Amino acid sequence: MVLNVQLFLDTMAYASVLGLLSMSLTLTYIVSRVPNFAHATFAAIGSYMVLIVVWLLGIYKTGPSWGVYYASLPLSFIVVGAVALLQYLIVLRPLAKKGISIDGLMIATLGIDIILVGLLNISADFLEDIFQQSPDKDLRKLVTYPRSGYLSSYEPTIMGVTASSILGPLLLVVSTVGFYLFLTKTKFGTAMRAAIENPQLAETLGINVNLVYSVSWFIAGGLAGMAGVIMVMTTKLNPTMGWLLIVSVFAGSIVGGLGSLFWGAVGGLLVGFLEQFGVYYTQIILGALTGETVSLGNYRQVFSLGAIVVMLLVAPQGLASLNWGKILSRLGLRR
Amino acid sequence: MAPILEVKGVDAGYGKLQILFNVSMEVESKDIFVIVGPNGSGKSTLLKTIFGLTRIYKGSIRFNGEEITGKPPHDIAKTGIAYLPQTDNVFAQLTVAENLKMAAYTLPSDLAEERISEVLERFPLLKARLKDKAMTLSGGQRQILAMAMSLIRKPKLMLFDEPTAALAPKLAAEILDEIIKLRDELGITIILVEQNAKKALQMGDKALLLVGGRVMYRGGAKELLEHPELGALYLGLKK
Ligand SMILES: Nc1ncnc2c1ncn2[C@@H]1O[C@H](COP(=O)(O)OP(=O)(O)OP(=O)(O)O)[C@@H](O)[C@H]1O
Numbered sequence: 001m002v003l004n005v006q007l008f009l010d011t012m013a014y015a016s017v018l019g020l021l022s023m024s025l026t027l028t029y030i031v032s033r034v035p036n037f038a039h040a041t042f043a044a045i046g047s048y049m050v051l052i053v054v055w056l057l058g059i060y061k062t063g064p065s066w067g068v069y070y071a072s073l074p075l076s077f078i079v080v081g082a083v084a085l086l087q088y089l090i091v092l093r094p095l096a097k098k099g100i101s102i103d104g105l106m107i108a109t110l111g112i113d114i115i116l117v118g119l120l121n122i123s124a125d126f127l128e129d130i131f132q133q134s135p136d137k138d139l140r141k142l143v144t145y146p147r148s149g150y151l152s153s154y155e156p157t158i159m160g161v162t163a164s165s166i167l168g169p170l171l172l173v174v175s176t177v178g179f180y181l182f183l184t185k186t187k188f189g190t191a192m193r194a195a196i197e198n199p200q201l202a203e204t205l206g207i208n209v210n211l212v213y214s215v216s217w218f219i220a221g222g223l224a225g226m227a228g229v230i231m232v233m234t235t236k237l238n239p240t241m242g243w244l245l246i247v248s249v250f251a252g253s254i255v256g257g258l259g260s261l262f263w264g265a266v267g268g269l270l271v272g273f274l275e276q277f278g279v280y281y282t283q284i285i286l287g288a289l290t291g292e293t294v295s296l297g298n299y300r301q302v303f304s305l306g307a308i309v310v311m312l313l314v315a316p317q318g319l320a321s322l323n324w325g326k327i328l329s330r331l332g333l334r335r
Numbered sequence: 336m337a338p339i340l341e342v343k344g345v346d347a348g349y350g351k352l353q354i355l356f357n358v359s360m361e362v363e364s365k366d367i368f369v370i371v372g373p374n375g376s377g378k379s380t381l382l383k384t385i386f387g388l389t390r391i392y393k394g395s396i397r398f399n400g401e402e403i404t405g406k407p408p409h410d411i412a413k414t415g416i417a418y419l420p421q422t423d424n425v426f427a428q429l430t431v432a433e434n435l436k437m438a439a440y441t442l443p444s445d446l447a448e449e450r451i452s453e454v455l456e457r458f459p460l461l462k463a464r465l466k467d468k469a470m471t472l473s474g475g476q477r478q479i480l481a482m483a484m485s486l487i488r489k490p491k492l493m494l495f496d497e498p499t500a501a502l503a504p505k506l507a508a509e510i511l512d513e514i515i516k517l518r519d520e521l522g523i524t525i526i527l528v529e530q531n532a533k534k535a536l537q538m539g540d541k542a543l544l545l546v547g548g549r550v551m552y553r554g555g556a557k558e559l560l561e562h563p564e565l566g567a568l569y570l571g572l573k574k
């Protein structure tokens with residue numbers, strides 16, 4: 001089958017998650033100039049917040065309910081936003097003030113990542129006892145070692161379509177547009193752009209640059225946390241899932257050029273589609289050649305790494321740097 | 336009358352790198368105070384130090400009788416000092432209107448609008464460019480925008496770091512005229528770092544010559560211009 005509708009819907013969900021993550025990673029990058037290797041684990045924390053909500057609302061005893069997602073989205077935004085803010089305030093800012101190089105800061109984010117994964121395992125340990133009483137096999141499996149599985153039984157449908165395929169793109173569009181309006185229409189958003197472009201000048205004008213940067217980290221963490229909630233429905237969960245996912249997230253940001261939030265979102269989306277469809281069609285082709293069933297799901301990062309390589313070779317400044325007016329007119333789409 | 340700005344025995348620099356050594360100066364209200372010196376002598380560093388952008392190891396800085404040593408720049412901005420950096424003194428990616436809005440950041444919004452229209456009256460060329468990004472402005476227009484931005488908070492003291500650098504002579508003269516007008520019409524005290532020593536000393540009241548981070552001369556501006564040796568030695572002025 002050439003066009004697989006369910007694959008397309010699944011991809012919409014996964015690619016939106018990557019779009020959100022690549023956009024928010026780009027935000028932390030343009031603010032602090034540090035590649036944050038803990039960013040995908042931010043999303044994993046968002047995912048585990050869903051399990052916390054399942055526990056807090058007591059739903060594990062009865063079964064799936066939409067309330068899980070209503071409660072998880074704002075809660076993940078706040079909790080993961082706070083985690084990102086603390087990372088900036090407690091670790092990155094003091095180190096940067098001491099004159100530690102970007103490389104040093106980058107290693108620090110790896111350290112934070114390991115700590116966060118540890119905290120996720122502790123949370124899972126805690127939930128393990130509680131979820132033993134649950135009739136839901138998936139839920140028990142998620143917190144019982146080796147803690148890997150799907151929470152798909154909790155995923156609702158909207159008119160027969162899996163919720164994540166609708167909620168994911170919706171969340172991506174709403175956050176991109178919302179953030180764009182915030183940056184261009186509000187005074188604080190304008191100050192954010194000003195402080196990112198020229199912190200010293202912003203400071204001389206009385207803008208509290210540190211506050212602006214703190215808010216940026218909070219928002220970036222919050223967006224990653226919400227991406228984690230969507231991820232629960234689409235991706236295999238595990239406390240260390242960020243370690244593989246971060247490759248795809250960086251690929252999205254790099255494809256976007258690491259300088260623009262909008263192109264970061266686009267880059268994430270593209271990489272998501274590339275991975276899913278790349279895996280799918282390679283499986284079909286290899287299957288036809290070998291006559292056996294081929295499963296390449298675990299190799300999806302080959303496609304995102306490939307995207308990084310191609311992008312750096314063709315347009316190192318990313319999609320944002322391309323002259324789109326010219327490209328569109330060449331393609332005959334614009335005069 | 337007490338000086339509006341008093342710098343006393345200041346040692347300052349970047350991190351562990353000391354640039355200024357025992358610098359003292361007194362600036363009288365409504366004076367144009369000129370700082371001159373060879374490249375790399377620490378002129379920009381001195382302005383940054385007044386504005387809280389460097390590390391001060393020793394000494395004190397008082398503005399209007401208030402101790403401002405060691406205060407962060409955004410607090411110093413609120414005391415009535417404006418600083419126009421040598422480079423990057425506007426937000427290139429923001430529109431002219433947004434730049435002005437950012438300059439009025441600390442003001443309540445009705446006052447901000449009032450002040451913005453005031454500076455637009457003063458510099459009408461900006462009015463036509465409000466929606467354009469600052470990076471599309473010419474060098475002279477950028478200096479005007481930077482000046483307009485620092486005027487918005489009605490500062491009592493303005494620190495100019497080479498406002499005419501990289502400008503054509505005619506434009507440079509216009510900018511310096513604007514600076515004189517700020518003093519004459521608005522009563523703003525000016526500290527001016529200038530590459531063109533002759534021009535600056537002619538318009539200045541007092542002057543300070545900085546060499547290797549140390550004060551070599553402090554006194555009348557005209558006197559420095561006419562000094563038998565200093566000008567020729569450090570400023571490329573003919574005897
Ligand atoms: N941010 C900085 N960090 C470290 N050293 C600096 C920094 N800025 C300037 N310096 C050093 O301080 C010294 C004085 O520089 P400064 O810019 O104050 O000189 P200047 O008199 O303004 O020179 P110019 O006429 O070229 O503008 C120079 O040796 C310079 O290399």
Ligand SMILES: [Mg+2]
Binds near residue numbers: 421
């Ligand atoms: Mg200088």
